[in-house]
Amino acid sequence: MATLRLTDLNPILLDSSPRRSSSSSSSSSAAARSPGRHHRRSRLVPRSSFRSSSPSSSSPKNRREFIVDTAAAAAAAAPLVLTPLVGGAAARAEEPALSEWERVYLPVDPGVVLLDIAFVPDDLSHGFLLGTRQTILETKDGGLTWFPRSIPSAEDEDFNYRFNSISFKGKEGWIVGKPAILLHTSDAGESWERIPLSAELPGDIVYIEATGEKSAEMVTNQGAIYVTSNRGYNWKAAVQETVSATLNRTVSSGISGASYYTGTFNTLNRSPDGRYVAVSSRGNFYLTWEPGQPYWQPHNRAVARRIQNMGWRADGGLWLLVRGGGLYLSKGTGLTEEFEEVPVQSRGFGILDVGYRSKDEAWAAGGSGILLRTTNGGKSWTRDKAADNIAANLYSVKFITDDKGFVLGNDGVLLRYLG
Numbered sequence: 435m436a437t438l439r440l441t442d443l444n445p446i447l448l449d450s451s452p453r454r455s456s457s458s459s460s461s462s463s464a465a466a467r468s469p470g471r472h473h474r475r476s477r478l479v480p481r482s483s484f485r486s487s488s489p490s491s492s493s494p495k496n497r498r499e500f501i502v503d504t505a506a507a508a509a510a511a512a513p514l515v516l517t518p519l520v521g522g523a524a525a526r527a528e529e530p531a532l533s534e535w536e537r538v539y540l541p542v543d544p545g546v547v548l549l550d551i552a553f554v555p556d557d558l559s560h561g562f563l564l565g566t567r568q569t570i571l572e573t574k575d576g577g578l579t580w581f582p583r584s585i586p587s588a589e590d591e592d593f594n595y596r597f598n599s600i601s602f603k604g605k606e607g608w609i610v611g612k613p614a615i616l617l618h619t620s621d622a623g624e625s626w627e628r629i630p631l632s633a634e635l636p637g638d639i640v641y642i643e644a645t646g647e648k649s650a651e652m653v654t655n656q657g658a659i660y661v662t663s664n665r666g667y668n669w670k671a672a673v674q675e676t677v678s679a680t681l682n683r684t685v686s687s688g689i690s691g692a693s694y695y696t697g698t699f700n701t702l703n704r705s706p707d708g709r710y711v712a713v714s715s716r717g718n719f720y721l722t723w724e725p726g727q728p729y730w731q732p733h734n735r736a737v738a739r740r741i742q743n744m745g746w747r748a749d750g751g752l753w754l755l756v757r758g759g760g761l762y763l764s765k766g767t768g769l770t771e772e773f774e775e776v777p778v779q780s781r782g783f784g785i786l787d788v789g790y791r792s793k794d795e796a797w798a799a800g801g802s803g804i805l806l807r808t809t810n811g812g813k814s815w816t817r818d819k820a821a822d823n824i825a826a827n828l829y830s831v832k833f834i835t836d837d838k839g840f841v842l843g844n845d846g847v848l849l850r851y852l853g
Contacts (some may be wrong), residue, residue: 492848506796535849540580542569552600553834554622564597577850587628603644610639618666629666636676641702655698672729704744717741722769736773748790755785763812778806779817789831799828799841
């Protein structure tokens with residue numbers, strides 16, 4: 435594994451003494467009890483049916499019977515009025531139920547974009563949800579309800595952090611965000627410490643993966659990959675230079691749009707065996723890297739439209755999304771530049787992410803509540819029309835296990851897989 439050169443990535447991730455600061459293990463009981471923190475799903479109660487019978491001519495009504503009949507008739511004629519219970523429950527009840535998913539309402543401000551979610555492997559009821567505007571939410575019931583989590587070490591400075599990525603391995607977990615921040619826990623998130631980072635880190639940290647005890651892998655949007663084996667106090671570079679340096683050095687690489695490249699990654703996805711695929715900021719080519727390679731490998735896009743996102747299928751192949759709603763699958767498994775388009779009912783809206791539940795079943799999500807499903811490995815897709823009325827863009831599909839999955843979107847939209 436190469437050590438990052440000062441002339442390339444300028445690493446100043448030097449040895450630093452640990453500065454530990456712990457957060458409280460849970461939010462205050464007062465916050466948990468405050469109205470609007472937790473929203474219950476409301477249900478419409480069917481209106482009771484009223485049966486009227488003609489009065490018998492032989493039995494005149496007394497005063498009590500007359501009053502009862504009059505009140506019943508008025509109730510039957512009056513329109514049904516629903517009073518909002520918590521946070522507009524009546525309005526939410528009008529949303530059609532999803533066939534495979536349900537919406538989980540979160541205690542977040544409008545405009546928050548959810549970015550990543552992870553659960554503690556030893557306790558799948560305990561998880562964390564990240565987003566913009568310094569959003570960290572915690573659940574103790576598998577994702578049914580969420581409450582804000584305060585981490586004092588992430589609030590010491592006057593920054594509005596965007597938390598990009600979270601990962602757990604056993605009880606050890608990591609969180610990264612922008613501006614550059616790195617949080618670490620060794621007790622399943624009960625307490626977090628802030629690990630110092632270099633001010634000259636090349637690019638913004640967009641991804642982190644817990645790889646073992648005290649070990650992690652961190653990636654920036656300029657293609658720098660760092661690994662640590664001592665809880666983040668020292669880092670080594672896994673690549674010898676940034677993507678910009680690689681492409682500008684190899685002008686004759688034959689990659690369209692790669693000459694004098696100064697952009698960043700638009701998206702980045704990691705396979706279970708440690709391989710990466712990333713899309714350039716303009717979507718005109720993509721790059722791959724696997725452990726042991728000194729540089730990122732650029733590839734021309736195999737389609738006419740610009741690439742929106744790419745990732746790994748459950749069988750080891752690649753999926754590719756283009757702007758305008760197109761979906762492509764690579765031929766065979768492994769790394770290849772040959773792709774075939776798959777017809778999808780995207781209605782012209784962009785598809786933003788694909789998440790595999792198994793080798794055969796996967797879900798794709800995108801703009802304006804687009805939600806698609808395949809049960810044959812991606813050969814054909816059907817649209818879940820009930821999701822069309824969700825007024826949000828769905829950015830990420832993540833399956834924690836076969837029966838635990840989530841879709842993350844903007845405006846605090848979170849969908850939970852029902853199966």
